[in-house]
Amino acid sequence: xxxxxxxxxxxxxxxxxxxxxxxxxxxxxxxxxxxxxxxxxxxxxxxxxxxxxxxxxxxxxxxxxxxxxxxxxxxxxxxxxxxxxxxxxxxxxxxxxxxxxxxxxxxxxxxxxxxxxxxxxxxxxxxxxxxxxxxxxxxxxxxxxxxxxxxxxxxxxxxxxxxxxxxxxxxxxxxxxxxxxxxxxxxxxxxxxxxxxxxxxxxxxxxxxxxx
Numbered sequence: 221x222x223x224x225x226x227x228x229x230x231x232x233x234x235x236x237x238x239x240x241x242x243x244x245x246x247x248x249x250x251x252x253x254x255x256x257x258x259x260x261x262x263x264x265x266x267x268x269x270x271x272x273x274x275x276x277x278x279x280x281x282x283x284x285x286x287x288x289x290x291x292x293x294x295x296x297x298x299x300x301x302x303x304x305x306x307x308x309x310x311x312x313x314x315x316x317x318x319x320x321x322x323x324x325x326x327x328x329x330x331x332x333x334x335x336x337x338x339x340x341x342x343x344x345x346x347x348x349x350x351x352x353x354x355x356x357x358x359x360x361x362x363x364x365x366x367x368x369x370x371x372x373x374x375x376x377x378x379x380x381x382x383x384x385x386x387x388x389x390x391x392x393x394x395x396x397x398x399x400x401x402x403x404x405x406x407x408x409x410x411x412x413x414x415x416x417x418x419x420x421x422x423x424x425x426x427x428x429x430x431x432x
Contacts, residue, residue, distance in 0.1 A: 251329040255373055258326040259417040262334055262371045265321040270342075270424055271431045278351035278428040279344035280369055281321070283336050285314025285386055296386045297333075299325060307347035313337040313388055313399055316371060328373035328415065332383075335372040335391060337403065342368055342424075353429060357421035361403040366421045370403055372396060373415040 270278050281301035287294045287310060294300050299319035302310045316336040318325050326334050339357040341348060349355065359367035374391035377383050381390045389397040393412045395404045405416045 255329040255415065258328060258334060259371055259373060259415070262316055262318075262321075262323065262326050262336070263417050263419055265323050266336070266369055266371070266419060267424060267427050269321055271427050273344065276344050276346070276351065277431060278342065278355070278425070279348075280338045280342045281317050281344055282309035283311055283314025283338070284317040284320075285388075286310035297384075304343075304345055307345050309338075309340070309343055311399065312340055313392075313396075314386075328375050330376045332374050332376070332391070335374055335388070336369065337372070338369045339367065339401075339421075351428075353425045355421070355425075357424075358401050359403065360401055361416070361418055362405055367403075367418050368421045368424045369419040371417045371419075375413045375415065378411065378413060 266280060270280055273279055282304070284298065284300055284302060285296060286305075287300075287302040288296055289303070292303070294303060297315060299315070299317060301317035301320040302314065304310075314336065316323075316326065316334040318333075328334065337359060339359045341356055341358055342351065357366050357368040359365075359370060361367050361370060372392060377390070378393065383390055385391070388399060391397075393414055395402045396414050396416075403416065404412075405414075406412065
């Protein structure tokens with residue numbers, strides 16, 4: 221009787237452990253799927269914005285990071301694209317301008333807002349060269365070029381990062397945080413947890429050409 225009771229206890233313990241593991245994996249899977257969906261929705265909206273811009277078809281909005289003008293209802297973190305400083309975006313990497321893109325506030329699996337970088341050659345200003353299929357996209361990722369825009373899920377803060385902040389280094393890691401044209405997608409580890417979605421020049425222009 222004692223052996224049977226012990227066997228029952230072992231079966232129950234094993235079943236509970238399996239249940240916890242299965243549900244834990246399901247939770248992680250759901251979070252991953254939600255994050256992938258957010259990145260995909262943001263990418264679709266950025267391309268749609270380029271296609272439907274009647275003033276400068278193919279152009280992209282500035283990120284949301286620098287402009288701080290209460291009178292013009294544009295402050296950092298409000299989801300609105302920064303205003304031009306003369307003919308340039310104040311920053312070419314910042315938060316995804318979700319209001320400008322007519323999106324809800326998209327976040328990653330940790331509830332952190334998405335970030336966004338764009339090639340300066342595709343900025344929505346007439347001072348830029350005319351946008352067409354031959355327009356050079358200057359962003360690079362993992363050594364490869366011709367990237368029009370990059371959407372980044374920064375995920376949880378790592379050691380040395382302080383949030384909330386409007387400093388890219390408090391959200392992004394490695395080359396993604398220094399504001400130049402070079403970005404990376406990994407490798408994931410204790411010092412890097414960014415998840416990126418890219419928009420190549422070719423796929424952007426394929427959509428724009430249909431509109432043209």
